[in-house]
């Protein structure tokens with residue numbers, strides 16, 4: 001087997017690698033090579049053997065020992081042909097691709113070209129369809145919740161509004177779950193364009209009730225509903241840089257929002273962007289178990305020759321879904337979860 005990790009890193013990547021290498025070896029005597037830096041390693045023929053004994057220590061390690069990149073073989077000269085040629089020459093009979101929408105989107109396009117591939121769903125954003133949850137998400141929520149708790153105590157001391165910006169490009173899963181867990185005064189997500197006047201009115205109402213501090217949680221992809229304000233926020237939050245899949249670099253809505261809130265309410269406001277802190281470090285116990293279950297599930301899919309599939313969590317079980325069902329269609333926050341959050345906001 002070949003294994004690779006692509007896209008933004010995520011707590012639990014190494015736990016999946018460990019599970020694939022060890023379960024593949026113990027159950028079926030498979031040998032596994034790890035491609036370096038995602039699909040780029042396959043294109044450039046850079047890999048390393050993965051030893052079951054040495055892999056044992058990977059369970060708790062953050063990041064990915066294989067490295068990652070946002071390389072898109074379909075965007076480079078003869079990319080797909082080079083991938084196919086290399087895998088055949090190297091004797092790699094199956095590829096386990098661990099990634100989000102982009103990495104698994106590539107896997108989905110390579111399948112019909114003859115690449116035997118199984119996907120494992122990864123993203124802290126939890127916005128991949130086909131699975132109820134991706135590994136890494138729960139760790140990111142835990143990290144963001146701890147940050148919200150800490151921001152709350154300093155906000156209270158100084159009678160401030162603090163905006164906490166979390167990751168979430170297309171979907172506000174981290175903002176919603178960490179906002180609920182941290183008792184945030186407001187949760188702003190990409191799925192629901194927000195009204196700045198309403199946000200400020202709710203802050204004033206809190207002050208009138210004697211609640212002189214607030215933590216607002218905003219996902220990096222959230223925007224105001226008003227078109228002029230949305231333009232202003234967009235230019236504040238998006239960098240010019242784009243990756244191989246065409247995504248703009250986000251970040252900055254929190255600073256923009258804190259500025260607007262301070263100007264409109266007169267309350268002192270600050271912002272903190274959690275950024276890549278949410279992606280680093282050791283996975284929680286939940287994510288270690290989920291990563292292990294996904295890894296073992298991927299080995300079983302390889303053994304069954306059930307390619308073009310992604311392992312997924314549904315109703316507590318590890319199942320397989322067609323890659324085509326998982327990619328190209330971000331899983332947005334369940335409106336029911338936003339309704340659960342609503343009574344506690346403002």
Ligand code: F6P
Pocket residue numbers: 007008009100123124125167168169220250
């Ligand atoms: O993995 C998805 C994600 O976490 C997005 O929420 C975020 O916009 C992006 O990664 C940032 O990635 P990077 O800065 O590493 O390119």
